[in-house]
Amino acid sequence: xxxxxxxxxxxxxxxxxxxxxxxxxxxxxxxxxxxxxxxxxxxxxxxxxxxxxxxxxxxxxxxxxxxxxxxxxxxxxxxxxxxxxxxxxxxxxxxxxxxxxxxxxxxxxxxxxxxxxxxxxxxxxxxxxxxxxxxxxxxxxxxxxxxxxxxxxxxxxxxxxxxxxxxxxxxxxxxxxxxxxxxxxxxxxxxxxxxxxxxxxxxxxxxxxxxxxxxxxxxxxxxxxxxxxxxxxxxxxxxxxxxxxxxxxxxxxxxxxxxxxxxxxxxxxxxxxxx
Numbered sequence: 001x002x003x004x005x006x007x008x009x010x011x012x013x014x015x016x017x018x019x020x021x022x023x024x025x026x027x028x029x030x031x032x033x034x035x036x037x038x039x040x041x042x043x044x045x046x047x048x049x050x051x052x053x054x055x056x057x058x059x060x061x062x063x064x065x066x067x068x069x070x071x072x073x074x075x076x077x078x079x080x081x082x083x084x085x086x087x088x089x090x091x092x093x094x095x096x097x098x099x100x101x102x103x104x105x106x107x108x109x110x111x112x113x114x115x116x117x118x119x120x121x122x123x124x125x126x127x128x129x130x131x132x133x134x135x136x137x138x139x140x141x142x143x144x145x146x147x148x149x150x151x152x153x154x155x156x157x158x159x160x161x162x163x164x165x166x167x168x169x170x171x172x173x174x175x176x177x178x179x180x181x182x183x184x185x186x187x188x189x190x191x192x193x194x195x196x197x198x199x200x201x202x203x204x205x206x207x208x209x210x211x212x213x214x215x216x217x218x219x220x221x222x223x224x225x226x227x228x229x230x231x232x233x234x235x236x237x238x239x240x241x242x243x244x245x246x247x248x249x250x251x252x253x254x255x256x257x258x259x260x261x262x263x264x265x266x267x268x269x270x271x272x273x274x275x
Contacts, residue, residue, distance in 0.1 A: 056082035056092065059117050066113045076104040081134040090118055091129045091139050099132045106130055170227045173207050181234045188236075197235055201245045204228065208246075 060077045067073070079098040083091040094102055104110060111128055118126035131142045177200045186192045208224050225239070228246070232239040 050085045052082035052085055052090070055085070055090075055121075056080075059114060062117050063110075063113060066117070067110065070104070072101070072104045073110060076101040080105065080130070083131070083134065083139050084136060085126075086139075088125060089127045089129050091131060093131045093134045093138055095134060096132055102130045102132075167223065169211060170207060170223065173203060174227050174230050177203065177231050178234050193235060193237070197237065197242065197245055200231060200235070201242075201249045204231065204242075205246050205249050 063073070063077060076094075079101050080092045080094055083093050085091070092105075105114070105128075114128045115126060118128065131139055133139065133142065180200070181187060181196055184192060184196060187196065204224075204227070207227075208220070211220075225243075228242050229239050232242045235242065
């Protein structure tokens with residue numbers, strides 16, 4: 001009986017008359033050990049239709065046919081416990097005290113050798129996974145932690161992509177403002193500079209409203225501050241003066257959002273002219 005006959009049953013290619021199924025056939029010879037004692041039907045599930053213990057022992061026999069002997073690899077192969085074959089992933093694990101030995105199995109040459117043995121047996125790619133722990137619960141915990149970490153990374157990537165998008169749009173707006181300023185005649189004159197300020201302020205205010213759902217957030221303020229610093233340098237005014245004009249524009253235009261409550265004082269309502 002070969003490991004090819006047993007593992008290939010996963011792919012539906014096994015000949016039941018030539019080799020028993022792995023870990024589930026009632027006619028399986030006693031010489032093929034099972035992960036659980038016979039009759040232990042209530043035991044926690046390992047891998048349906050797969051005796052991962054038997055498969056792993058057969059894999060171990062073939063590792064040093066492919067690789068030169070190494071005591072470190074041999075110790076790791078002896079200490080590791082097969083856990084489950086889930087989809088196309090063969091999972092093994094170490095007790096925490098033995099987990100440092102895992103470095104011998106995750107080395108590229110050893111991992112590739114084991115995966116090649118499994119692939120040749122199963123007739124399809126099988127990924128070899130090493131975890132800390134020796135039970136299905138340990139594997140599920142590792143899988144759950146990885147899923148949560150992946151979700152966090154994806155969320156962070158989305159935020160970064162969104163931030164880059166905002167930066168790109170603001171850079172384009174700032175570049176257009178710079179071209180407008182540098183193309184203006186007599187821009188060193190104060191009255192021309194004042195007119196330029198009044199011209200660019202609506203663009204800055206509208207950009208902030210368009211890009212940021214919450215202009216009061218720390219990230220939005222920092223991003224806009226960087227843009228205003230650059231525009232202020234083109235206009236040769238202080239960033240505070242430019243920010244003041246943007247805020248004044250917001251307060252004077254009804255279509256703009258409510259002025260940001262930086263001091264806690266509400267915006268003054270327009271007064272009716274009693275005269």
